[in-house]
Amino acid sequence: MTSTIEAPRSPRTPKGPYGRSTKKSGVNWEKWGWIYMRVSGVVLVVLIFGHLFVNLMIGEGVSALNFAFVAGKLTNPFWMVWDIIMLWLALIHGGNGMRTLVNDYATSRISRGILKVAILVSVVALIVLGTLVVFTFDPCPAGAPADLVASFCKSL
Amino acid sequence: MPQTAGTLDSQQKTTSRRPAGTLYRGNTGMWSWVLHRITGVAIFFFLLVHILDTALVRVSPEAYNAVISQYQTPIMGLGEVALVGAIVFHAFNGLRIILIDFWNAKYQRVLFYVVIGLWVVTMLGFVPRHLINVFSH
Ligand code: HEM
Ligand code: HEM
Numbered sequence: 001m002t003s004t005i006e007a008p009r010s011p012r013t014p015k016g017p018y019g020r021s022t023k024k025s026g027v028n029w030e031k032w033g034w035i036y037m038r039v040s041g042v043v044l045v046v047l048i049f050g051h052l053f054v055n056l057m058i059g060e061g062v063s064a065l066n067f068a069f070v071a072g073k074l075t076n077p078f079w080m081v082w083d084i085i086m087l088w089l090a091l092i093h094g095g096n097g098m099r100t101l102v103n104d105y106a107t108s109r110i111s112r113g114i115l116k117v118a119i120l121v122s123v124v125a126l127i128v129l130g131t132l133v134v135f136t137f138d139p140c141p142a143g144a145p146a147d148l149v150a151s152f153c154k155s156l
Numbered sequence: 157m158p159q160t161a162g163t164l165d166s167q168q169k170t171t172s173r174r175p176a177g178t179l180y181r182g183n184t185g186m187w188s189w190v191l192h193r194i195t196g197v198a199i200f201f202f203l204l205v206h207i208l209d210t211a212l213v214r215v216s217p218e219a220y221n222a223v224i225s226q227y228q229t230p231i232m233g234l235g236e237v238a239l240v241g242a243i244v245f246h247a248f249n250g251l252r253i254i255l256i257d258f259w260n261a262k263y264q265r266v267l268f269y270v271v272i273g274l275w276v277v278t279m280l281g282f283v284p285r286h287l288i289n290v291f292s293h
Contacts, residue, residue: 038257041250048243057282061289062236065224067217074213087207094200101197122204130207133214141216148217 033096040093047086071139071150080134087130095123184268192249195242202239233290237283244278245271 054073056062073079098119106112140153212220226232248271256264 038254041247041254045247045251048247052240052243056236056240056286056289060293061286062233063228063289063293065227067213067220070210070213070220090203091207094196094203097196098200101193126204126207129211133211137213144217148221
């Protein structure tokens with residue numbers, strides 16, 4: 001963020017950073033973003049550590065991951081809710097963090113604008129995609145080979 | 157501000173060539189911040205790819221298994237060690253930032269060593285088990 005520092009006690013300039021008005025706009029979005037980073041961070045520690053523990057440490061860890069493993073989790077409401085909350089919190093936290101980096105390092109107004117729109121578009125697209133995946137998941141797709149799907153598909 | 161000849165500000169008076177320790181510059185404060193940034197960006201880009209690879213469960217079991225089997229190769233196994241190392245650091249240091257903001261900035265340096273300690277302990281628990289899972293298959 002570039003802003004000129006005025007000499008002490010000089011009168012208030014009408015324009016703030018990025019040439020925006022310094023008039024109070026009601027809601028202080030930067031403050032709520034700051035709070036969001038901290039609140040989501042605390043929750044994410046639990047969700048991500050749990051995710052990594054179940055997927056990497058239990059049983060044979062990463063070697064046990066396959067379609068049938070995911071079918072076991074995404075038919076369980078507990079893990080569905082877990083994954084959805086983790087998806088939303090992590091993407092918004094990461095996207096907001098990336099916005100901070102753009103503000104810090106992108107030098108021109110145009111590059112800042114383009115990069116922030118790119119971040120917003122990818123975050124929204126992936127939230128929609130990830131949410132749809134969890135809610136529309138089909139553990140026993142028609143015609144799938146029996147050795148690739150979960151054992152409970154046989155009884156269908 | 158114009159510098160009047162003959163006066164020294166407090167910074168120039170110190171014997172050290174570096175600016176005096178602040179919360180963020182030059183010492184643990186700065187390095188923890190740099191690492192927090194780098195790990196945050198790395199995790200973000202991993203997550204973008206990770207949601208796409210998970211979405212393959214909606215394509216077909218074959219497509220998902222083909223991609224997830226890439227996660228099970230020795231090289232990716234080492235990559236997962238790096239990823240988990242980055243997340244564990246970002247998570248513990250994130251909690252440190254929160255404690256500094258809401259509790260007491262006085263302990264920021266001590267807390268940094270606590271973060272390093274917890275990171276080492278967590279990685280000692282994770283790495284051997286993960287490498288056994290990766291290399292015994
Ligand atoms: C190498 C480490 C990782 C492995 C092997 C892994 C594996 C998996 C697997 C198998 C799934 C399918 C569903 C489930 O198990 O609940 C999944 C989903 C998911 N993972 Fe991971 N994961 C890893 C790291 C991470 C990290 C670091 C994050 C967060 C930053 C994360 C976030 C997610 C999310 C949000 C979903 C749900 C995606 C969706 O809604 O479509 N994962 N992961
Ligand atoms: C594991 C739990 C996590 C905790 C406790 C945590 C905590 C934090 C905190 C406290 C900040 C500082 C915000 C500020 O200075 O205002 C931050 C920044 C950031 N986080 Fe996280 N975070 C976590 C997970 C993640 C994940 C999963 C991602 C990626 C998807 C991520 C990406 C970032 C980025 C890019 C920044 C900005 C870095 C900067 O401004 O220097 N974090 N995090």
